[in-house]
Amino acid sequence: MLIINNLKASIGGKNILKGISLEVKPGEIHAIMGPNGSGKSTLAAVLAGRELVEVTEGTVTYFGKNLLEMTAEDRAKEGIFLGFQYPIEIPGVSMVNFMKTAVNENRKHKGLDPLSASDFLKMMREKKELVEIDSKLANRSVNEGFSGGEKKKNEIFQMAMLEPKLAILDETDSGLDIDALRIVANGVNKLKLPDNSFIVITHYQRLLDYIIPDVVHVLYDGRIVKTAGKELALELEEKGYDWIKKEVENNIIA
């Protein structure tokens, strides 16, 4: 589904990603962990097509296509969803209107007719229940005045509405209390189908108590320095990131 090969990227001339290679197959959940500043969010931004980030080297192939040549909007329509670390507020635009535009643009891309108002509202209702989002949120303006937890739940709700093939969740767990965390994780698990994939970016292991990854990568200083099964997350939780840092430094010296 997604093949990243030796990806290097910079922001404002500063190198952030220094050669990342990674393959995500249909149905897999990958966790990307790492200390602050290691490049996790930059990787998410590159995959989603944010122009702020400049790709200097490497390739990203998504279902056989060159992802880096696609616009952010086309990537979205091809099934890539980014759950934002800091969801953006759009005052005056109702969630209903926003989602309706997005859903119908995605349908248009697939050659489907737009949903009728009643079908759309029905879909909203079902997805709201699925992700246990407060029904009032949907009547408010996009993220405006939402609490941190509400914003994150709203991201999961949007993911449910758009049914992506590859969802990238950028620190969706940060700032969540344990109940909200459970709701977000349950949402992800309910939306997990046999052939769609997730990249879950997180700083902490606790989200991975609820979302069980197939593969865990550790990102440090713009490189993936360790890849293993879900037990790696537990090890990180126990020992922190320092041992990874030391290992990397020792390798460089050696």
Add this chain to the structure above:
Amino acid sequence: MEKDQDKILSDVTSGEYKYGFYSDIEMDRIPKGLSEDVVRIISGKKNEPEWLLDFRLKAYRHWLIMKMPTWPNLKIPPINYQEIIFYAAPKLRKNLNSIDDIDPELKKTFDKLGIPLDEQKHLAGVAVDAVIDSVSVKTTFKETLAEMGIIFCSFSDAVKEYPDLVKRYMGSVVPYTDNFFATLNSAVFSDGSFCYIPKGVRCPMELSTYFRINSANTGQFERTLLIADEESYVSYLEGCTAPSRDENQLHAAIVEIVAEKNAEVKYSTVQNWYPGNKEGKGGVFNFVTKRGICKGENSKISWTQIETGSAITWKYPSCILRGDNSTGEFYSVAVTNNYQQADTGTKMIHIGKNTKSTIVSKGISAGKGQNSYRGLVKVLKNATNARNFSQCDSLLLGDKCGAHTFPYIEVDNQTAIVEHEATTSKIGEDQIFYCNQRGISTDDAIGLIVNGYAREVINKLPMEFAVEAQKLLQISLEGSVG
């Protein structure tokens, strides 16, 4: 509404001005230029009574000693009034008794604009007066309205059929000496709409005037006079378009509203005159004087305007709150894109006791557009307990445009409460990216964000116009963030 919004989004595929076509209609034009003779010719063409010719001549003579205002925050190129044609009318075959008597080309023009003149085909609940260049060509639902005593007709017909009403009210809100462009209009106005709602009548349908400039080098000078007698209610709509031309065209109109005791008037405008091309060539100069007087107690006048067109807009729909407990409102969205300029706002003059006014102005600047809000809140000595709330927001797209705010507050009564709030914001790159990431194109994203920003004003419009307005906002800003 949901469905309409779908339509808007699917309709909008190009950022071009959609109404720029020209119709080849046989016209009766007078030679270009302005003189006392021209004023007499216009009056003669319309078989006007002596008193009206006198009014025009007084205005013309006054205009000769006036100078164009220089205080607006606008760059207006010199206007040569001798190069303008002051009267152009479609040649009519005979008296218009039925829809079949209208020139088919003319009918086609209005069909293209989505304004069928055929009553059967028309949007339910809207009566239309269609004005092309200098004359009103058709007023729909005249008979239905007449049964309730409502007069809705062209200004010229009103002069003939209701001279007493016209004489009594014309110039009573905007005197012929008012300002440079109002005075010019008073001298050369050609047609417009007239409306009278009798005592105790709630007008059952939206009344609407649709203005179209068609001919080249022609100025449009229409007058609208709207009188709401005691205990009456009317909602009035106004729409305007013009062909795309390289030269500038002058539009100098007057709207006068009189609201008697307990009467309420809602006046909505969707102004979409040709804005000029992307390099700033051509476009309509929209220099308009709109004013209403809340004459009686508890009367209310509400202005709502969506200004997306015109190369230059200069207008301040205002309320004179003379009756005790009367209310004035002004809701405005003004867009300036490319090289468009707007200096617009309102005046709220509190004279009566317990008078209230609300001002909500939303400016949107893009490209190299310059957008100024200019507003006056004036509380006179006897206006005890006057209240005003003003909110003035500016939204900027890109870094080459400008937003300016000129609020004037003059208070002569200590009991007055006047509040003014202002904000300036930009559409963020992160907002657009957020929309892109959900599969929404940049143009659609701007449309969504701008409509969200303007929602408070758009919600004040009648439904048909609200949809039109949303569409217009989106089209007029397309391609403005690259």
